[in-house]
Amino acid sequence: MDDTIPVSTDPRPGHVPSGHVSPAPDPIRLSRLLTFVFPATTALYALFNGIGMILLPAQVAQLAPDSKVGVLALLTTLAAVASMIALPAGGALSDRTRSRFGRRAPWLVVMALASGVLTIAMGMTTGLVALALVMTVLWFTANFYGGAIAAILPDRVPVHRRGVASAVIGLGTPMGVLVGVNLVSRVSQFWGYTILALVLAVTTLAFVAGAREPSSLDLVTVEQAERRGAMAAAGVFFRAFRHRDFVLAFASRFGLFMAYFTVSGYMFYAVQDYVGAHNVPGGDVAVAVSTLATVSLGAWIAVATLCGWLADKLDRRKLFIAVSAVGLGLSQIIPVVSHTWTGMLVYSAVSGAALGTYFAVDLAVMSLVLPDKESEGRDFAILNVATGLPQLVSPLVAGALISSLGYGSLFLFSAVFALAAGALAMCIRSIR
Template structure:
């Protein structure tokens, strides 16, 4: 049997009945993973840094996220690659999902009790390594088990894990305090991971051939020889660079750009939660329908391009209307366009993977285009705010990066 035949057989085995069983377990795991990233990055870490070093909070946050960015860059493809090569009676992905969720939970508890900036940075970097390795193994489940013709719908359902995770993460972090915030998010990650591996058991991988290439830089980045894969990576990277660079500094946008006195009740933590809730509601209302529609008319690339260009327009709203009302309107359109993107993004990415038997590695590389911008957002935002026009420069950068994403994806040939 050839590699393509094997991939086709695997896809056929994940038919509609199994898909209905897989997605209800995969969705909470994705949501829990997203809660880790957003609950910590949006609320817990900024408030913790502000408490430790209030005078230099922007620079300190940027420094911590620089080290975490390196861990993220390594972690996502490493998790995918190691799981690709794992042979056990529990399968390829399951051992890593269980192990990495447990280690990440322990590291979150360690962050909760950290009161020194250096110690906080070390534990935070370790957490971002393990949680991004977890992400690399987790997202490989989509091309592993979902046939191509169902990936738009599956992508939309799994994509809902992102807004649900954002909503859960920021609200838990914003309302229960630091220690409980870390503890609850850690517990949810572990429980959701165990539910996934026990609820939809992965078959044994003992008889599966191990990819022959060595795990070195040449094999690791072999996928970039594919033109469509490279273009998809660049488009995804630019889109998430726009999104996370701006949204990652939402807390400081409200405190330093709008001013606490212009936020309802003067409570910035609650205001962040409220705005992200508005975004999430708009997101959820459109994502599932648009994923289904993209499958129906077979125009997934078009949907990605429209959502990126719409996001560029959205980023201009806080510049034109730097008010609380402007931020609410911005949050609504942000949910609509980023929800559209997430409704079809995973389907598009899964269709440009060049090697059917190395989907974990290659999907992991594409996931770097999501994870790395999320971490680099602090560094970029800090530089833009400090040296390039303050928050106006921040949102202008978001406009440009989103436009680059929308234009780049149109040159992908394999996906309509």
């Protein structure tokens, strides 16, 4: 089958729908595109998770051992605020970028290099105030990058291949976690941060050179810019929320990531305090967390590609989201019943399989509820804010739950949100 990415899906030659863009021809075959975008996506998630799951909690525990839970909650909250601003900004500004290198590529290069510098600086930071400042700016640049690279799917992948593409690109998340946490848990703090920075820069340069984006200099848009007040401009920016299925997709994604981040953000401390450092192999919490991540991601990877292919074949994508949400919800009961090392290993395998099912179709579902072709980058990034909002809220919720009810309550809270996410996904009408 020829998987060269088509120029247009409109049957009328030369027709440009009102308010839409007419893209330049993209001669890159889908297999080549995915070959280069996968490592870049993996590197981004390696940076996020290597820092968030291992490096940052360990750094905070060293700098503020008596108030580590509260300090970590504050830092992750600041970072989440930055990500919420950066994600739609990355999508919206790249939508409107015109260069011979395309709309997304210039931003990817600039933000990858900026993020690399900030990551290395974070590893050299020895004070909490400086750490908070550097991390906040880093999360802005890295999420700006994320907003731009997320638009690759609706930009350059035909609708009928988005299940497979979603599964492959989605595998960048578990592979990023796998690479990130295993790598940084076995090297020093400085080298952990430095390697993450270098990998992001190298994979980004390889992507923009190996799967070159068509020029956007001649990109045609029918909708003309108007002078608008601040309220009107905000209304235009968020107009995708006028569409029911877009709102449901956003809410479902928020629920699932709320379930995920509430637990994953405090996994280091859950292993350390809930399971007990003396109950994990070797008494090494960092290695224990990376082992749990490896088990989870092994199950994730095992099911993700198969589910992506099957979802395209059956054309039943939201069904897979519902199944994954139920699986994730049920998996949260395991650590409550058995907060032992064995219980955590079983929990990691079951939750990983559920997440793999979800991420196999997540990007495809998001791309299919976008209401405006001209603003796909912006609207896709707004859907990605459903990832940033849980990162903002979950540390506050998790900190309160741990302080008042203990670590077991994190898993029960996560179960409720996972099940709610599945119910919302089933209400989307435009996708089977």
